[in-house]
Amino acid sequence: MKDFRAPTLEDVARAAGVSRATVSRVINGVRNVDVDLQEAVRRAVAETGYAPNRAARSLVTRRAGSIALVVSGAGDGDGSWGFSSSVFADPFFGRVTAGVVEFLRPLGMYPLLMLADTDEVRAEVVAHLRHGAADGALLVSTHAEDPLPEMCVRADVPAVLFARPATPIPISYVDLAHADGARLAAEHLLARGCQRLATITGPLDVPASQDRLAGFRDAAARHGRPYVPIVEGNFQRDGGESAMERLLAEHPKVDGVFAANDLMAQGALHVLHRHGRRVPDEVAVVGFDDGPQALACQPPLTTVRQPVEDMAAEMARVLLAHIDKPGADPTSVIFDPTLVVRASA
Amino acid sequence: MKDFRAPTLEDVARAAGVSRATVSRVINGVRNVDVDLQEAVRRAVAETGYAPNRAARSLVTRRAGSIALVVSGAGDGDGSWGFSSSVFADPFFGRVTAGVVEFLRPLGMYPLLMLADTDEVRAEVVAHLRHGAADGALLVSTHAEDPLPEMCVRADVPAVLFARPATPIPISYVDLAHADGARLAAEHLLARGCQRLATITGPLDVPASQDRLAGFRDAAARHGRPYVPIVEGNFQRDGGESAMERLLAEHPKVDGVFAANDLMAQGALHVLHRHGRRVPDEVAVVGFDDGPQALACQPPLTTVRQPVEDMAAEMARVLLAHIDKPGADPTSVIFDPTLVVRASA
DNA sequence: GTGAAAGCGCTAACAT
DNA sequence: ATGTTAGCGCTTTCAC
Numbered sequence: 191m192k193d194f195r196a197p198t199l200e201d202v203a204r205a206a207g208v209s210r211a212t213v214s215r216v217i218n219g220v221r222n223v224d225v226d227l228q229e230a231v232r233r234a235v236a237e238t239g240y241a242p243n244r245a246a247r248s249l250v251t252r253r254a255g256s257i258a259l260v261v262s263g264a265g266d267g268d269g270s271w272g273f274s275s276s277v278f279a280d281p282f283f284g285r286v287t288a289g290v291v292e293f294l295r296p297l298g299m300y301p302l303l304m305l306a307d308t309d310e311v312r313a314e315v316v317a318h319l320r321h322g323a324a325d326g327a328l329l330v331s332t333h334a335e336d337p338l339p340e341m342c343v344r345a346d347v348p349a350v351l352f353a354r355p356a357t358p359i360p361i362s363y364v365d366l367a368h369a370d371g372a373r374l375a376a377e378h379l380l381a382r383g384c385q386r387l388a389t390i391t392g393p394l395d396v397p398a399s400q401d402r403l404a405g406f407r408d409a410a411a412r413h414g415r416p417y418v419p420i421v422e423g424n425f426q427r428d429g430g431e432s433a434m435e436r437l438l439a440e441h442p443k444v445d446g447v448f449a450a451n452d453l454m455a456q457g458a459l460h461v462l463h464r465h466g467r468r469v470p471d472e473v474a475v476v477g478f479d480d481g482p483q484a485l486a487c488q489p490p491l492t493t494v495r496q497p498v499e500d501m502a503a504e505m506a507r508v509l510l511a512h513i514d515k516p517g518a519d520p521t522s523v524i525f526d527p528t529l530v531v532r533a534s535a
Numbered sequence: 536m537k538d539f540r541a542p543t544l545e546d547v548a549r550a551a552g553v554s555r556a557t558v559s560r561v562i563n564g565v566r567n568v569d570v571d572l573q574e575a576v577r578r579a580v581a582e583t584g585y586a587p588n589r590a591a592r593s594l595v596t597r598r599a600g601s602i603a604l605v606v607s608g609a610g611d612g613d614g615s616w617g618f619s620s621s622v623f624a625d626p627f628f629g630r631v632t633a634g635v636v637e638f639l640r641p642l643g644m645y646p647l648l649m650l651a652d653t654d655e656v657r658a659e660v661v662a663h664l665r666h667g668a669a670d671g672a673l674l675v676s677t678h679a680e681d682p683l684p685e686m687c688v689r690a691d692v693p694a695v696l697f698a699r700p701a702t703p704i705p706i707s708y709v710d711l712a713h714a715d716g717a718r719l720a721a722e723h724l725l726a727r728g729c730q731r732l733a734t735i736t737g738p739l740d741v742p743a744s745q746d747r748l749a750g751f752r753d754a755a756a757r758h759g760r761p762y763v764p765i766v767e768g769n770f771q772r773d774g775g776e777s778a779m780e781r782l783l784a785e786h787p788k789v790d791g792v793f794a795a796n797d798l799m800a801q802g803a804l805h806v807l808h809r810h811g812r813r814v815p816d817e818v819a820v821v822g823f824d825d826g827p828q829a830l831a832c833q834p835p836l837t838t839v840r841q842p843v844e845d846m847a848a849e850m851a852r853v854l855l856a857h858i859d860k861p862g863a864d865p866t867s868v869i870f871d872p873t874l875v876v877r878a879s880a
Numbered sequence: 881g882t883g884a885a886a887g888c889g890c891t892a893a894c895a896t
Numbered sequence: 897a898t899g900t901t902a903g904c905g906c907t908t909t910c911a912c
Contacts, residue, residue, distance in 0.1 A: 246905035279629030591889035
């Protein structure tokens with residue numbers, strides 16, 4: 191049992207022969223402290239093994255010193271573990287988490303994980319946030335019309351979104367140049383000689399889906415293809431499968447497919463395989479995201495890479511800046527996608 | 536700007552016409568308080584919109600009021616986002632997270648997410664824990680010889696493991712009756728008429744892998760099959776693929792395969808498909824876990840269900856109990872697996 | 881540049 | 897059963 195009281199500022203002060211105030215100044219990096227004393231304090235800190243008491247600090251600074259990573263979306267209402275399991279098992283969310291955790295680590299911070307899957311829970315989450323459970327929130331929505339961002343704005347809770355909100359609100363976000371990514375995909379397909387392009391889109395109420403579709407169409411049009419068949423998917427594997435089935439039925443001669451994410455591309459690949467179409471020879475397929483599944487595809491998926499981890503880290507950076515400077519205006523940071531060529535196209 | 540100071544105990548006390556102490560008692564559910572006063576206090580709390588200040592409470596109780604969910608394992612050392620992304624994208628870890636988050640939610644708690652992928656970071660994590668970043672930790676290891684559990688024990692940090700540690704140490708854990716699960720798989724395969732069984736195991740330095748293998752062999756032996764070919768896998772899809780290739784090469788007449796997790800089963804299914812073996816008619820396949828991939832398999836995977844979310848929730852329950860009663864002895868809780876029959880066997 | 885002292889909001893003795 | 901009071905460890909004016 192280590193019932194030995196942890197060293198406090200007072201202990202360090204005594205060991206260094208100065209006052210609490212001076213130790214506090216040194217620890218918090220306030221200038222106006224004699225260099226010799228700084229050194230003495232540092233030594234005393236090392237000797238005593240002092241570590242600041244977060245609660246005491248929070249009490250006076252009125253800051254929790256931590257941030258929340260909250261996933262917001264609509265549960266599928268099946269009452270079981272369905273939604274939460276699938277969202278946390280989503281590789282996309284896993285990459286966001288990884289980016290946040292690794293960015294925070296050097297700062298000695300750890301994110302609080304929150305799940306807001308119903309309106310009731312969302313209200314609770316915002317209340318907890320307002321009452322200081324964390325100093326701000328990183329918001330990842332699974333659906334287009336998520337009310338949480340707006341709730342945060344209204345509650346004056348610092349927040350940063352992953353992806354531009356469907357409805358404009360004054361909030362910071364980090365996003366990808368989706369249209370550019372889709373252009374990359376189209377140009378690659380065209381460059382390898384595909385004549386009949388088609389695309390499986392994401393849910394069209396999501397801005398990212400719209401942008402990817404627009405970019406793809408735009409690039410196709412520039413290359414003399416004014417018409418591109420589209421089928422709307424759901425960003426899930428099964429949606430990719432049914433979309434590909436429809437595409438094959440309605441446009442049997444398609445030879446180049448752009449799926450708006452890797453999961454749907456994987457589903458499309460399955461279907462193509464079942465139909466005996468050789469990939470990439472008969473039909474070339476390009477995905478989007480470059481998540482872990484891209485390598486699990488058969489053949490390995492050519493895809494548009496979205497630097498999710500870096501984007502997540504940037505979200506955290508922006509959030510910390512906002513917490514640091516409460517008045518500041520919302521910012522947006524847009525990342526550039528890159529094409530990762532593998533075997534499927 | 537809401538610069539209005541949040542209501543404090545003092546405010547509530549004044550509104551209710553009692554003292555701070557009484558309000559505190561009511562809020563913390565201490566008996567010995569007159570029922571009428573309790574009611575008055577509750578009304579005052581509602582009126583004022585009071586919410587306890589966590590920092591102030593932590594300062595005096597010396598409790599953070601939160602717990603950590605830490606993933607520990609060895610990074611793959613490629614210096615990039617590799618390890619953290621893949622571990623957080625692992626559906627298994629996603630299910631654990633979901634179970635923990637949902638269990639904690641009604642308690643108004645949110646887990647702190649930590650990643651400990653090197654010895655240096657593990658030391659930091661334990662230090663933070665010891666200094667009160669959280670009151671205890673839920674440990675999920677990705678490898679057999681993870682030093683973190685022992686470090687927690689030594690640092691006197693309350694902790695609960697997912698899965699029995701490879702080396703016995705005095706720590707609580709939650710686990711599955713792996714052998715029973717493997718028996719379920721073997722018996723199902725046998726019952727459907729399979730004559731030549733084989734198994735793809737997990738890494739054999741992991742207790743769970745050993746137990747599943749033992750259970751499978753045991754059940755086979757009971758049914759007159761003293762010899763079962765085994766190939767060691769790595770719990771990843773690619774490991775399942777190469778294992779299946781070897782099995783097919785060395786035991787071409789195999790007609791019933793038990794893969795020690797769903798990911799490897801998925802890989803095995805791929806290989807079987809490539810070799811033109813019909814599943815389940817020519818070769819039946821049973822997996823383990825019943826994770827989200829089980830349904831993504833072709834055909835849908837018959838598998839042994841591990842109630843990961845419930846197990847994770849139980850971990851949290853046990854941890855909170857330990858935090859509540861610091862002296863208590865370690866506990867273990869073992870869950871029972873069930874067989875989920877789908878199309879692959 | 882440095883120290884003394886006043887709290888931050890809460891819980892838990894201790895009185896009553 | 898309820899109120900009074902003494903801190904918990906820290907930051908931050910305010911004097912010097």
